[in-house]
Amino acid sequence: MNHNPEIHSRRVAQLKLVLPGLAILLLILLFLFSRSGDGNIQLAIFDTVAPGDGLVLRDPVIRGKTIDNVQYEISAETARSSDAEKAIVDLQNIAARFLPVNASPGSNITATAGQMDNTTGLMVLRDGVTYRNDDGLVVVLIDLHYNTTNRSGHSDKPISGTSPQGDLEATGLEISNAPAAYIFENARLTTYPARNRAGR
Numbered sequence: 001m002n003h004n005p006e007i008h009s010r011r012v013a014q015l016k017l018v019l020p021g022l023a024i025l026l027l028i029l030l031f032l033f034s035r036s037g038d039g040n041i042q043l044a045i046f047d048t049v050a051p052g053d054g055l056v057l058r059d060p061v062i063r064g065k066t067i068d069n070v071q072y073e074i075s076a077e078t079a080r081s082s083d084a085e086k087a088i089v090d091l092q093n094i095a096a097r098f099l100p101v102n103a104s105p106g107s108n109i110t111a112t113a114g115q116m117d118n119t120t121g122l123m124v125l126r127d128g129v130t131y132r133n134d135d136g137l138v139v140v141l142i143d144l145h146y147n148t149t150n151r152s153g154h155s156d157k158p159i160s161g162t163s164p165q166g167d168l169e170a171t172g173l174e175i176s177n178a179p180a181a182y183i184f185e186n187a188r189l190t191t192y193p194a195r196n197r198a199g200r
Contacts, residue, residue: 060076076093077092078092096148109132123147129141
């Protein structure tokens with residue numbers, strides 16, 4: 001054990017600077033992920049990173065309800081605040097599940113990377129994005145802007161997908177889940193009668 005008082009005092013001074021900063025960053029990220037009154041967050045591990053990069057949360061899970069009382073769960077491999085106001089959170093390997101309610105089917109959204117804006121509830125997913133609903137619609141997107149408060153979304157980039165009616169391609173997509181509606185821009189649907197008969 002090192003009893004050098006000079007080294008010890010330096011370490012104490014460093015800890016006095018580092019620990020409060022980490023605590024503040026952790027509290028900020030907890031607040032960001034609990035904006036819904038019904039929401040809660042489950043944390044597994046948090047790691048410090050390079051100076052100035054703040055705090056990385058590992059395996060955060062966010063649970064809550066939308067404004068129309070739909071339960072959801074959003075998980076990620078990592079989460080890190082990315083702006084000075086701590087309102088924007090960078091997410092990696094995202095999986096979101098919105099449960100069905102009334103006439104609206106449940107849906108799942110996965111993405112490799114994206115951001116969540118705490119002030120608006122908007123997720124901007126920008127890599128490896130797939131949207132699925134419980135009615136059998138599967139859409140692969142380049143990006144997706146999705147509002148977690150009302151389950152609406154849009155993309156202005158080309159999409160492709162499959163549905164019980166056939167395969168589709170479009171230049172854009174609008175999603176509304178209250179009630180469930182999907183508007184495809186310049187869509188082309190290729191139907192397969194044999195598939196439709198088999199699905200009856």
